Amino acid sequence: MINYPNGGGGPSSFSKDSSTANAFSFSKRGMSLEQEINDSNDHYLHKGIAVIHKKPTPIQIVNVDYPKRSRAVIKEAYFRQASTTDYNGVYNGYYVDFEAKETRNKTSFPLKNFHQHQITHFENCLSQKGICFVIIKFTSLNRYFSYPASRLIKHWRNQEDSRKSIKLNEIIDYGIEFYPGFRPTLPYLETINNLIQRIEYDK
């Protein structure tokens, strides 16, 4: 779920990952996690550091109007279930794939933030040697982590043992913390070389 840390001013987002939230202007401090990442990806792109984009929200289009002398208007459409994660791209020859999630919890990250299709997609990408991870923001603590998808998958598979969340301490131990800045807003790629080493170590 996207929370708006400044409180009370969030747009009524159409879906938790709707890219239309970009249409609203926020002070940097009040950016949603998605906006922070998009902003950072713009920086990485323009500096030639990496090419990473958020995928558009998948839409099933049912009815389109083509008015004369103006652009096509979609009159009826529905949100569809995505079959992948939200972000992917390329960094120095590596295929990079991640999902971004926020929680207001202070001591653990609830697994209900994920869906089976995202876990399956991570498994598929890992088997093709992709660099897969989650960006987790603890909004109440204002702390950010990159956390390897391989660890997430292990916890997901263990849900039977009534452990429905990942403890913050586990994320501190196996993830990599990074700190918001000016440019980029979220320097998450700083963690990627470390993640690549860990992923290659896991093999």
Added chain:
Amino acid sequence: MINYPNGGGGPSSFSKDSSTANAFSFSKRGMSLEQEINDSNDHYLHKGIAVIHKKPTPIQIVNVDYPKRSRAVIKEAYFRQASTTDYNGVYNGYYVDFEAKETRNKTSFPLKNFHQHQITHFENCLSQKGICFVIIKFTSLNRYFSYPASRLIKHWRNQEDSRKSIKLNEIIDYGIEFYPGFRPTLPYLETINNLIQRIEYDK
């Protein structure tokens, strides 16, 4: 442009790359190039060969209705310009990025099929060591090629010299032909090891 080779039965596609075309059923022979590629990507995914997806068409959502006891309906939205190519994913550690185009021409491929943002995206991905190419279908000849993005970029930059298309002979020389089959419908990944060698040779 997507053509429907069987003629006279094509859906009124909402945009040239609308993924909603999947909702229509065709005989395999009458598949659009997009459908042939999506079908092939499904095969590659289920066989564990590669994870490659078509990106959803980007939509700017303006108005959404939330009826009680039924799903949200988008009542007003507009097509947006994409900032990337249509397909990307991961194959054996390689970042793969491509665009698919058809032409009815028999002797050359018109460059007007491309947009500047696609060329720029290819340039960005190549500088990050991505494997970038175009799948070109000559519908009148029923011939399919993988063609390196690096060559496309060279021709694009030379448009001043009044050469507004790439000759079929050039595509035969620098691209790799592949032949439609049963599973996958378009075995385009057969060409990728060859493409990787050529791309690495270009460096």
